[in-house]
Amino acid sequence: MSAIAGHFVVLEGIDGAGTTTQTAKLAEALRREGRRVRATREPSDGPIGAFIRQVLTGRIVAPPTAPGEPPSAPGWETMALLFAADRMDHVQSEILPFIAQGGIVISDRYDASSLAYQSVTSGHATDDPLSWIRSLNRYARRPDLTIVLDIAPDSAAERRAHRGEAAQLYEQNEVQRALAAFYKNITRYLPNDRVATVDAEADLETVHARVLDAYRAAFAS
Numbered sequence: 253m254s255a256i257a258g259h260f261v262v263l264e265g266i267d268g269a270g271t272t273t274q275t276a277k278l279a280e281a282l283r284r285e286g287r288r289v290r291a292t293r294e295p296s297d298g299p300i301g302a303f304i305r306q307v308l309t310g311r312i313v314a315p316p317t318a319p320g321e322p323p324s325a326p327g328w329e330t331m332a333l334l335f336a337a338d339r340m341d342h343v344q345s346e347i348l349p350f351i352a353q354g355g356i357v358i359s360d361r362y363d364a365s366s367l368a369y370q371s372v373t374s375g376h377a378t379d380d381p382l383s384w385i386r387s388l389n390r391y392a393r394r395p396d397l398t399i400v401l402d403i404a405p406d407s408a409a410e411r412r413a414h415r416g417e418a419a420q421l422y423e424q425n426e427v428q429r430a431l432a433a434f435y436k437n438i439t440r441y442l443p444n445d446r447v448a449t450v451d452a453e454a455d456l457e458t459v460h461a462r463v464l465d466a467y468r469a470a471f472a473s
């Protein structure tokens with residue numbers, strides 16, 4: 253692929269893997285080389301993304317399912333639909349226009365997160381949720397490269413604790429362990445995509461250098 257053409261890169265991983273940090277650092281490095289770069293994220297900063305963030309922080313809940321039960325987060329199906337709607341809005345309003353102008357879009361999370369988080373929390377042992385989630389995202393532009401930050405759930409939990417923010421919807425150790433196992437097998441779930449897995453158990457700069465290497469391997473001119 254030409255180094256001049258616009259392209260789309262995604263960073264993925266469990267919560268605390270470092271996707272926010274490494275998205276910013278990759279964007280900064282490419283900007284220093286004179287490239288036009290847009291760093292973005294999902295849930296996006298659009299209206300549906302803002303709504304989802306309120307669900308993730310518990311400010312929006314579904315009504316109790318029975319008298320006396322506490323309110324809870326909407327079910328995985330509703331979450332999958334919300335994330336898919338946010339994604340299409342994100343693609344149409346931010347991602348495609350920027351790529352069309354020859355820019356590089358780097359997104360902190362994309363549809364691999366839906367495949368991982370919504371299938372893991374579905375409680376189904378079959379591939380059924382995965383094929384449904386895949387079909388919801390059928391028209392979302394494929395990334396040219398997905399970089400997965402691979403980290404042990406315990407290390408990521410430590411980083412989250414250090415960050416000192418209230419735990420969001422999926423930030424429970426059991427869920428994160430299942431997600432880590434899912435991301436280990438990510439190529440099985442994205443068979444037609446270019447995916448690079450990077451060891452994220454190192455200091456910021458070392459992980460950044462590994463991310464940059466994975467980027468350059470994919471987009472060498």
Ligand SMILES: Nc1ncnc2c1ncn2[C@@H]1O[C@H](COP(=O)(O)OP(=O)(O)O)[C@@H](O)[C@H]1O
Nearest residue numbers: 267268269270271272273411415454455456459
């Ligand atoms: N390689 C690293 N080593 C140590 N701490 C890190 C590293 N990368 C990120 N952090 C810190 O860990 C926390 C989680 O990182 P963040 O980028 O927010 O992860 P994510 O977006 O994947 O949840 C932050 O406080 C961040 O400063």
Ligand SMILES: Cc1cn([C@H]2C[C@H](O)[C@@H](COP(=O)(O)OP(=O)(O)O)O2)c(=O)[nH]c1=O
Nearest residue numbers: 267268272294295335361362365366369422
């Ligand atoms: C994009 C996406 C994110 N998520 C989850 C992953 C995170 O737990 C959360 C996003 O919260 P965020 O605060 O952005 O977390 P992080 O900085 O760790 O990426 O939403 C899904 O469950 N499905 C999705 O499709």
